[in-house]
Amino acid sequence: ASLYRIDRWGPPYFAVNSSGNIVVRPYGADTLPHQEIDLMKVVKKVSEQKSAGGLGLQFPLIIRFPDVLKNRLESLQSAFDYAIHSQGYESHYQGVYPVKCNQDRFVVEDIVEFGSSFRFGLEAGSKPEILLSMSCLCRGSPEAFLICNGYKDSEYISLALIARKLHLNTVIVIEQEEELDLVIDISRKLLVRPVIGLRAKLRTKHSGHFGGTSGEKGKFGLTTIQILRAVRKLEQAGMLDCLQLLHFHIGSQIPSTSLLADGVGEAAQIYCELVRLGADMRVIDIGGGLGIDYDGSRSTESDLSVGYGLDEYAAAVVQAVRCVCDRKFVKHPVICSESGRAIVSHHSILIFEAVSATAANTQPMSLGLGFQYLLDGFTEEDRADYANVTAAAVRGELETCLLYSDQLKQRCVQQFKEGSLGLEHLAAVDGVCDIVSKALGATDPVRTYHVNLSLFTSIPDFWAIGQIFPIVPIHRLDQRPGVRGILSDLTCDSDGKVDKFIGGESSLPLHEMGGGHGGNGGGYYLGMFLGGAYEEALGGLHNLFGGPNVVRVSQSDGPHSFAVTRVVPGPSCGDVLRAMQHEPELMFEALKHRAEECGHEDEIASAALESGLARSFHSMPYLTTAATVTCAMVNS
Numbered sequence: 001a002s003l004y005r006i007d008r009w010g011p012p013y014f015a016v017n018s019s020g021n022i023v024v025r026p027y028g029a030d031t032l033p034h035q036e037i038d039l040m041k042v043v044k045k046v047s048e049q050k051s052a053g054g055l056g057l058q059f060p061l062i063i064r065f066p067d068v069l070k071n072r073l074e075s076l077q078s079a080f081d082y083a084i085h086s087q088g089y090e091s092h093y094q095g096v097y098p099v100k101c102n103q104d105r106f107v108v109e110d111i112v113e114f115g116s117s118f119r120f121g122l123e124a125g126s127k128p129e130i131l132l133s134m135s136c137l138c139r140g141s142p143e144a145f146l147i148c149n150g151y152k153d154s155e156y157i158s159l160a161l162i163a164r165k166l167h168l169n170t171v172i173v174i175e176q177e178e179e180l181d182l183v184i185d186i187s188r189k190l191l192v193r194p195v196i197g198l199r200a201k202l203r204t205k206h207s208g209h210f211g212g213t214s215g216e217k218g219k220f221g222l223t224t225i226q227i228l229r230a231v232r233k234l235e236q237a238g239m240l241d242c243l244q245l246l247h248f249h250i251g252s253q254i255p256s257t258s259l260l261a262d263g264v265g266e267a268a269q270i271y272c273e274l275v276r277l278g279a280d281m282r283v284i285d286i287g288g289g290l291g292i293d294y295d296g297s298r299s300t301e302s303d304l305s306v307g308y309g310l311d312e313y314a315a316a317v318v319q320a321v322r323c324v325c326d327r328k329f330v331k332h333p334v335i336c337s338e339s340g341r342a343i344v345s346h347h348s349i350l351i352f353e354a355v356s357a358t359a360a361n362t363q364p365m366s367l368g369l370g371f372q373y374l375l376d377g378f379t380e381e382d383r384a385d386y387a388n389v390t391a392a393a394v395r396g397e398l399e400t401c402l403l404y405s406d407q408l409k410q411r412c413v414q415q416f417k418e419g420s421l422g423l424e425h426l427a428a429v430d431g432v433c434d435i436v437s438k439a440l441g442a443t444d445p446v447r448t449y450h451v452n453l454s455l456f457t458s459i460p461d462f463w464a465i466g467q468i469f470p471i472v473p474i475h476r477l478d479q480r481p482g483v484r485g486i487l488s489d490l491t492c493d494s495d496g497k498v499d500k501f502i503g504g505e506s507s508l509p510l511h512e513m514g515g516g517h518g519g520n521g522g523g524y525y526l527g528m529f530l531g532g533a534y535e536e537a538l539g540g541l542h543n544l545f546g547g548p549n550v551v552r553v554s555q556s557d558g559p560h561s562f563a564v565t566r567v568v569p570g571p572s573c574g575d576v577l578r579a580m581q582h583e584p585e586l587m588f589e590a591l592k593h594r595a596e597e598c599g600h601e602d603e604i605a606s607a608a609l610e611s612g613l614a615r616s617f618h619s620m621p622y623l624t625t626a627a628t629v630t631c632a633m634v635n636s
């Protein structure tokens with residue numbers, strides 16, 4: 001566990017059991033030993049063939065743990081409840097979940113259900129997001145906020161006003177000055193009294209990667225001049241009482257509570273000024289930014305970590321708001337936060353299989369035989385270099401050996417390009433050079449493990465912004481890993497590899513894979529943890545690899561301590577083709593027609609050809625490994 005730092009980033013949800021498997025602790029620190037869920041047991045249940053009692057699902061797989069999600073929400077709420085109670089704060093905390101972090105229907109529905117007893121709401125940033133939030137919140141608490149952020153046109157604003165007509169507690173947050181005119185206009189037309197928020201551009205700046213939206217030059221929000229103009233405009237329209245919320249967001253992954261308190265304090269000053277100017281202020285919405293400690297280092301220096309936990313975060317926020325409001329004799333506002341990363345990151349684990357690994361060293365041709373046998377094809381100079389290599393080897397002068405072998409190789413590559421040297425000759429020279437560099441310890445000891453995954457679909461932030469997640473084998477953790485490796489995905493793209501890991505490592509300790517030459521054959525499972533936020537929504541269709549299969553696993557007191565409560569199959573080849581405007585049904589018909597035209601097969605062979613084609617459209621784009629090949633046949 002310490003080799004992979006699981007003891008640092010894992011608690012309170014992930015640990016390693018005595019069998020060397022990762023276990024999920026669904027209720028965090030309150031999990032009892034018999035409630036722990038062995039991830040390998042889940043993987044077995046989900047991937048094993050149906051005939052063996054499994055669900056026959058292919059990798060990659062996302063396993064969602066709703067109990068973890070519930071625990072995250074409750075922990076956030078109780079951190080604020082505690083800070084409010086202990087500091088004598090005279091209002092309450094009422095959070096919202098920014099659906100952009102993971103818009104999956106079942107994730108959002110779970111959040112609304114789990115949070116309804118404490119009025120937890122949703123935040124939307126686009127028209128489809130507001131539509132999904134409206135429909136999900138119909139089943140939430142009537143007091144839950146629906147916060148409408150992002151760029152808005154009249155259609156977006158109309159939707160938000162309709163939401164108010166539907167008695168959803170909707171707040172339209174003005175991010176650009178022009179939006180206010182639209183809100184005033186449309187609300188008059190629709191005869192709805194809106195509740196309006198203003199997003200302030202704070203001076204407080206978060207200097208990490210995620211701080212791009214903060215500071216005076218940030219993308220969103222109103223400057224002080226614009227805030228004053230908005231107040232005046234609302235006053236003239238007789239709508240100053242509609243202004244009830246102040247919002248800001250200084251960026252995701254806020255590194256320290258001191259920066260947080262600085263930002264919240266500045267916003268609280270603006271809040272108090274808005275009260276003074278006559279607005280009917282009730283809520284301060286501190287945006288997102290509650291961070292995740294991906295590497296468990298508790299460092300405030302990197303985007304990978306943060307120097308606080310939930311309790312410290314909540315305490316810093318409550319204190320900053322309270323101090324400013326008390327000084328100005330302003331009634332304490334409801335505190336709202338839009339934490340996304342901190343709510344959904346832990347509950348979902350991406351599981352993928354290593355299907356093969358490069359051999360430790362490519363098998364070199366025997367120096368003597370290969371070269372001697374082919375000597376005739378080489379030039380005088382080549383033969384002289386070869387003689388020098390062997391003579392230096394006999395004398396044990398490895399550096400000289402390397403010098404001559406490099407010289408030999410360079411010349412032979414040129415001769416090959418010119419067409420004067422055969423492939424066997426070049427291979428023999430490569431073999432000689434491999435032996436020499438191996439003897440010098442100069443070969444790269446890092447292996448490449450090929451994984452049944454698309455980085456661009458499932459870990460897009462690694463490729464896009466260098467975001468690093470904990471990636472570890474989910475079993476065999478009671479065995480010392482014998483090699484180091486990087487992970488190479490299925491896409492035909494040289495960027496499709498993971499070669500940076502937590503702890504600043506450029507390779508990962510890995511176990512030898514069983515099976516054939518070079519360790520092929522699958523059966524080695526890795527998990528990417530803390531990736532429940534942003535990755536699914538950002539993932540693309542590079543090489544037409546679609547999303548993974550998704551299963552929802554709840555803790556149960558039954559014999560396995562878990563139950564699979566939902567299965568959502570990932571997109572098939574047909575589905576991903578459709579996403580790029582191809583029409584799988586027509587494609588199938590065209591290919592079938594072509595098969596008939598070619599028609600020299602008997603009836604049985606042509607039926608097999610047709611069903612083979614049909615199966616391909618219905619199967620997933622990922623590799624069908626030994627374990628799943630039969631079930632794919634059975635399923636189709």
Ligand code: PLP
Pocket residue numbers: 098101149249251252253287288289290338339340341342533
């Ligand atoms: N609110 C707004 C306005 C955002 O832009 C974001 C994302 O950056 C969030 C909330 C969620 O932030 P986080 O995931 O850091 O909680």
